Amino acid sequence: MKSVAKALAMIEELASSPRALSAIQLSRQLKVPRSTIYRLLQTLARHGFIVREDGMACYRLSFKLLDLGHRVLERTDLLEAARPILRDLSARFRETVHLAVEEDGRMVYLDKVEGSAPFCTHSRPGRRVPMHCTALGKAVLAYLPAERVRAILGRHGLQGHTARTIVSYAGMVEELESVRRRGYALDDVEFEEGVRCVGAPVLDHRGVPMAAISVSAPVSRMSKAQARRTGKILCAAVAGVSGAMGWQVPGRRSRAGSVSRVT
Amino acid sequence: MKSVAKALAMIEELASSPRALSAIQLSRQLKVPRSTIYRLLQTLARHGFIVREDGMACYRLSFKLLDLGHRVLERTDLLEAARPILRDLSARFRETVHLAVEEDGRMVYLDKVEGSAPFCTHSRPGRRVPMHCTALGKAVLAYLPAERVRAILGRHGLQGHTARTIVSYAGMVEELESVRRRGYALDDVEFEEGVRCVGAPVLDHRGVPMAAISVSAPVSRMSKAQARRTGKILCAAVAGVSGAMGWQVPGRRSRAGSVSRVT
């Protein structure tokens, strides 16, 4: 479906360009003839996806995409359930708290509450980060069935981001086992330099991880010992969200990890 | 460009449906043959715009749209400039404060800070509201050139929402004149029952209104006298945002309104 593919490519091009683009620029960058570009622009404009920049002959995406994105977001009751817990956690630790879901093998930020302590996180809703080197991602991976873990890691690889990123499959399997033992995941400077992060999964009624919540802090404010304490509290708080999603905590003898394997 | 139009219609259909849809449902609702739907789904999925719902053969929009929408949003420095002022205003009045821009003859919410007083606003970023019956919209209309005002009102009409909505063109022209005199716009229960709202425009370096900021409250907490006081404070605060956007307050003798007419 070539014409549709071109239209989508144009949307992406416009989204990633810092400024509005002219038809000619689009033609050059997408390697599509001018007349086709004009037809695409016309169709997209008719549907309200793009608008002309006021004076100039340049085009940019409209805020319609913002609307559509938020309608997708709004549809899930996860957000409502998680928001008060995000607030509580942020207030308690004074650090930034994130909510993210897995999609297409990566974690997508849906919501955040920034901590009161100064700390620059360049996250926006919709941003995607890898799973193998983040607390959010490992928390979810640990409770996914083994074959999905293999598929995800196989597809995206285990790219190193810092000296401490886990880059071997065997190492990751072991790491996920210890995540299940602890109940929370730890990103010990595995993704961004100088940042530690703890994350816990939100489980749905079947015990499948549908999201994760994390607390991030610079290493100066979060030692490994503090991370452990934070992790315990995080687990308890996130269990509340899982409960709201229909997850029944299993009987004493069975561990959450083993249950989640069943699918 | 039929195929592109269909793809966009499908995106909108998926966005407005509360749940994920199957191919058949889409085919029926869009009146497009099944085989075409499958090919569209495939193309959209290949580009990451839609994903299959876990087990079932249903499709929903991915969070990619959220990402694209926020990238559009991020590009403007209006947000950064406005955020602290939104916070200040919200803290001061304990009411919800909105930032919106005009697009395609309607106001689009870009940001909000909720007030601490209990009050349910069902606004999300990207939501669109009419201009003729909201403080946000009237604040912008008042500073747009007359022909654009005519075009916008002509295109969208002056639909009544409450008993107090201004529904005549002459009435609106008069109203906009008084907005310019005061410097802020008042929505006196013209859009939603029981809600008053004051709004002031953000002007860019040419004096063209590029956005508006409003404070909303239930009538029980905002009398007309309070609205006047709120309006004055709002004007002063929003002038700061206009300044950040390059707007130079004109000399003593000339009124902002008259300047903005020049285009």
Next chain:
DNA sequence: CAGGCTGTTCGCATCGTGAGAATGAGGCGA
């Protein structure tokens, strides 16, 4: 076994394609 729904395949008509020309609005220099 019938009657849903899902997903694929295939020949033929249609629709999108791309090169170029036509239009039209400025801008520049003479």
Next chain:
DNA sequence: TCGCCTCATTCTCACGATGCGAACAGCCTG
């Protein structure tokens, strides 16, 4: 003031890819 540029946009048209619709193969449920 008049050509003579350039640049943005639309139009035309013949070709050929591509999307259409019907028919088919699984796969459920009642």
